[in-house]
Amino acid sequence: MMPFLWNDLEDLIRSLLKRFIKRDALPSSPYKLVRLDVTDQKLWLGTKDVDIGMGAAAVIKGLSGAKGRVSELGVLQFKKECQNALSKICKKALDKCPLKYATVHNMMCLDPRKMYSSPDECLQKLKRLIEKFVLDKQLTGGISSGDVISQQFEKALSNEAKSLEFANFQPSVSRVDAFLSQNLSSYTDLWNFCKKLLLLSHGQAEVERGFSINKEVETCNMSEETVVIQRLICDQVKVCGGVTKVPLTKELISYCASARSRYRAHLEEEKKKRETEENSKKRKYVEEDLKELKQKKKSIREICISLENDADRMAEQAESSGGSKMATLITESNSLRRRAKDKHKELIELDAEIENKIVELTKLS
CATH class of the missing domain: 1.10.287 (Helix Hairpins)
Known part of the structure; x- marks a missing residue:
């Protein structure tokens, strides 16, 4: 977990770098260590001195003896390739290394062993974490809440952390979250803040x-x-620890016995739900059809009015005209009236359809 990540990760990275980087080129500070340019060949060990591991070294020794199948040049070439591979692996690891973040370093304050041995240092680290949370607006209550957390942590370091349980804590045996919960839960604000810190390292x-x-x-x-x-x-x-450890309570047995009846009730409920959904869909379709019919009726009525107005206008023009022009105007006027009459018939049919849709919609209500 995060409280132990800093030291463990530093040891891991340092052990990898020692395999192909000169000892005097490795910084003592973890911050500088993760920013080391591992691709700089000036920092590399000589090819002969590259540590490829005891297993690989033993195999190569067996293959490169007096009667071996691998020449000394081949061994050097292999070590050179290993060095290049280690360089690329370490570069990739260092690019995304958590040691670059101060939060990871400050999380050491929740290491029970550190709380026992270096309480002042732990207090300073926790204060830095509080400042980070306040700056990022992740702490409810802001600065005043941070002061309370800091005071409670200082009190816990003076009391609970003096116990040998903190000094003898073993991460490989005990869970740090359970341990801190047991010892810090009485400090409400502090423990709530610690829970947030312990959740930082949890991914998906x-x-x-x-x-x-x-x-x-x-x-x-x-x-x-x-x-x-x-x-x-x-x-x-x-949670119970396995199938055989699930408690068979009277309530559980009774619940299982009535499972069939609940299943039937569930099926009935699902059936009603499906019927309701189908009715809703039908109602929606009918409403859409009704809306479309009303829109169509409105358009046809406007066309009828327009045709009748045009027919009247042409009839008036025919009255003031004579000869062939009068006959033409009367013919056009009569034609428009026939079209208007046809549209009126369509309106009557539409009214009947609209009435049917309204009745259908009423039944679905």
Whole structure:
């Protein structure tokens, strides 16, 4: 976890760099160590001195003896390739190394052993973490809340952290979150802040593991609700410590006995839900059709009015005209009136359709 990440990661990176970097070129400060240019060949060891590991060295020694199949030049070439590979691996690791962040360093203040041996240093580191949270607006209550947390931590260092339990804490045996919860839970503000700090290193591993569990419990045509229920069952079994350790309470047995009746009730409920959804869809379609018919009726009525107005205008013009022009105007006027009459028939049909849709909509209500 984060409180131990700084030292462990520094040891790991330093051990890797020692394999191909000169000892005197390695900075003592972790901050400088992660910013070291491992691609600079001036810092590299001689090819013969590259540490490729005891296993690889033993194999090469067996292959490069007096009767060996590998020449000395081949061994040097292999070590050179190993050196290049180590350089690229370390560069990639250092580019994204958490040691670049001060928060990782300051998280050492939650190491129980550090709290016992260096309380003043731990207090300073916690204050830096509080400042970081305040600056990033991640601390509820702001500076005043930070002061309370700092005071509670100082008090905890003076009291609880003096215990030998802190000095003898072993990360490989005990969980630091459980240990701190046991010893710091009485300091409410401090413990809430510690929980946030301990969650910083948590990625999506738990969620991704959950995807794997989902894949195991899934079968064809399984609904989302079934997946959720099966996951809940799996999680509960996991909490209990296994299938054989799940307590068979009277309530659980009774619940299982009535499962069939609840299943039937569920089916009835689902049936009603489907019927309601179907009615809603039908109602929506009818409403859309009704809206479209009303719009069509409005357009046809406007066309009718326009045709009748044009027919009247031409009839008036025919009255003031004579000869062939009068006959032409009367013919056009009559033609427009016939078209208007046809449109009126369409309106009557539309009114009937609209009435039917209204009745259908009423039934679906």
